[in-house]
Amino acid sequence: MTVSELTASAQDYLKMIWSSTEWAEAPITVGAMAERMAVKPSTVSDGIRRLAKQGLVTHAPYGSIELTPAGRAHAVEMVRRHRLLETFLVQILGYGWDEVHDEAEILEHAVSDTMIQRIDEKLGHPTRDPHGDPIPSGNGLPHPPQGDPLTSVEPERTVTITRISDADPDMLRYFTQLGLGPDTRLQVLAHRPYADVTTIRVGDRDVDLGPSAAEAIWVVAN
Amino acid sequence: MTVSELTASAQDYLKMIWSSTEWAEAPITVGAMAERMAVKPSTVSDGIRRLAKQGLVTHAPYGSIELTPAGRAHAVEMVRRHRLLETFLVQILGYGWDEVHDEAEILEHAVSDTMIQRIDEKLGHPTRDPHGDPIPSGNGLPHPPQGDPLTSVEPERTVTITRISDADPDMLRYFTQLGLGPDTRLQVLAHRPYADVTTIRVGDRDVDLGPSAAEAIWVVAN
DNA sequence: CATGAATGTTAGACTGGCCTAACATAAGTG
DNA sequence: CACTTATGTTAGGCCAGTCTAACATTCATG
Numbered sequence: 133m134t135v136s137e138l139t140a141s142a143q144d145y146l147k148m149i150w151s152s153t154e155w156a157e158a159p160i161t162v163g164a165m166a167e168r169m170a171v172k173p174s175t176v177s178d179g180i181r182r183l184a185k186q187g188l189v190t191h192a193p194y195g196s197i198e199l200t201p202a203g204r205a206h207a208v209e210m211v212r213r214h215r216l217l218e219t220f221l222v223q224i225l226g227y228g229w230d231e232v233h234d235e236a237e238i239l240e241h242a243v244s245d246t247m248i249q250r251i252d253e254k255l256g257h258p259t260r261d262p263h264g265d266p267i268p269s270g271n272g273l274p275h276p277p278q279g280d281p282l283t284s285v286e287p288e289r290t291v292t293i294t295r296i297s298d299a300d301p302d303m304l305r306y307f308t309q310l311g312l313g314p315d316t317r318l319q320v321l322a323h324r325p326y327a328d329v330t331t332i333r334v335g336d337r338d339v340d341l342g343p344s345a346a347e348a349i350w351v352v353a354n
Numbered sequence: 355m356t357v358s359e360l361t362a363s364a365q366d367y368l369k370m371i372w373s374s375t376e377w378a379e380a381p382i383t384v385g386a387m388a389e390r391m392a393v394k395p396s397t398v399s400d401g402i403r404r405l406a407k408q409g410l411v412t413h414a415p416y417g418s419i420e421l422t423p424a425g426r427a428h429a430v431e432m433v434r435r436h437r438l439l440e441t442f443l444v445q446i447l448g449y450g451w452d453e454v455h456d457e458a459e460i461l462e463h464a465v466s467d468t469m470i471q472r473i474d475e476k477l478g479h480p481t482r483d484p485h486g487d488p489i490p491s492g493n494g495l496p497h498p499p500q501g502d503p504l505t506s507v508e509p510e511r512t513v514t515i516t517r518i519s520d521a522d523p524d525m526l527r528y529f530t531q532l533g534l535g536p537d538t539r540l541q542v543l544a545h546r547p548y549a550d551v552t553t554i555r556v557g558d559r560d561v562d563l564g565p566s567a568a569e570a571i572w573v574v575a576n
Numbered sequence: 577c578a579t580g581a582a583t584g585t586t587a588g589a590c591t592g593g594c595c596t597a598a599c600a601t602a603a604g605t606g
Numbered sequence: 607c608a609c610t611t612a613t614g615t616t617a618g619g620c621c622a623g624t625c626t627a628a629c630a631t632t633c634a635t636g
Binding site: 194 | 582583584585586
Binding site: 221225235246 | 446
């Protein structure tokens, strides 16, 4: 079975389950999935049951949700589609990095394997999308995320941004104003715990970031 | 209401009803629609009823099917999407003209108005798709089909191809072999009625075309 | 460790889109 | 012009996906 034969919602569930393990540790819950997909928990519960019946996830009632190897392969393919499409929209159609997420979210269910392949070729087999996220390779090879949230970096360290979550377009526009993007270097000045603020220096400017912003930025030491 | 808010099948029905009037005269029947969409007539009957309820078509039981102005606007927008996408796939992603129909048929339901606009700009506001079909303009201006089927041209006439139906990819590949495409000039040598064959001269080659091929090619005198 | 709060599941209803089978109407022909 | 055949519609069923409301389980805290 190829990923194109799944329903759009099945593709969404699988992608979300997989994505939840890419940057976080804790397994995803029904409630969290429902919130992210803007549906009720009962809907997710139902959907998971259907996926389990197809052998794409394992799930006992009230138990944890895990991808089977088949489910994981489909999930990775969807992530590949999403990130290639985002890259394509930016590089070929001139979209801003803040505009591509929602468009890709729809297109990923509609494009053929052929089209994904041609996009990949046209772009020269890119390895990262406009937000810095790694693009899984076509042959399903393991896929190396790297970096840690900005919130976990010790003060005084200078780091390079590896990825920025694409979930919030407004936040991305704010980051653009600040000159923050993948591969931007910055210095962490301080974490102020009770203010929940992380202060960074980027270029010659000092900026305070709240928790949602600081958690959206992942960095590596350099 | 924008066309994106309709269901995919509603978009398909409207596009098909409109398309049936573009090159033919007779109004489309439920049976013909069912066959072209590969569903049962009862399904089409149902679908038409839903469209009528939304005010997009007028239809009394056993009566003819007509688009309302709103329905027509949506239909034309879908045709525009389809043809822009086909052009895009050929020009930007290197598809062959025989490969684009099915892909566009899916994508047309998924792309946003924004994406269509950017594609249109990227392509320089093209007026014809890879098969020669006119691309309706974004403001819904009337849309001038032109030409007549090759089968209706008098022998000895020299004509120019304006469009070739994109319905059959195999046929398109055959036409490519023959060097036939939009803007190709050819001479009609004869119609042989009981053989149902039209003989044409293209370049320095004489070719016999059966009825399905000859009806797929539309031409103007030059 | 018991109980209440949080979380997850099931039941039942609805929609769109499809089907088959039965029925209704229209069209064409002897 | 009546009757057969072709065409179209309705009825009833199914599936996926959603909802609300009721119920079940787990967890955390007093």
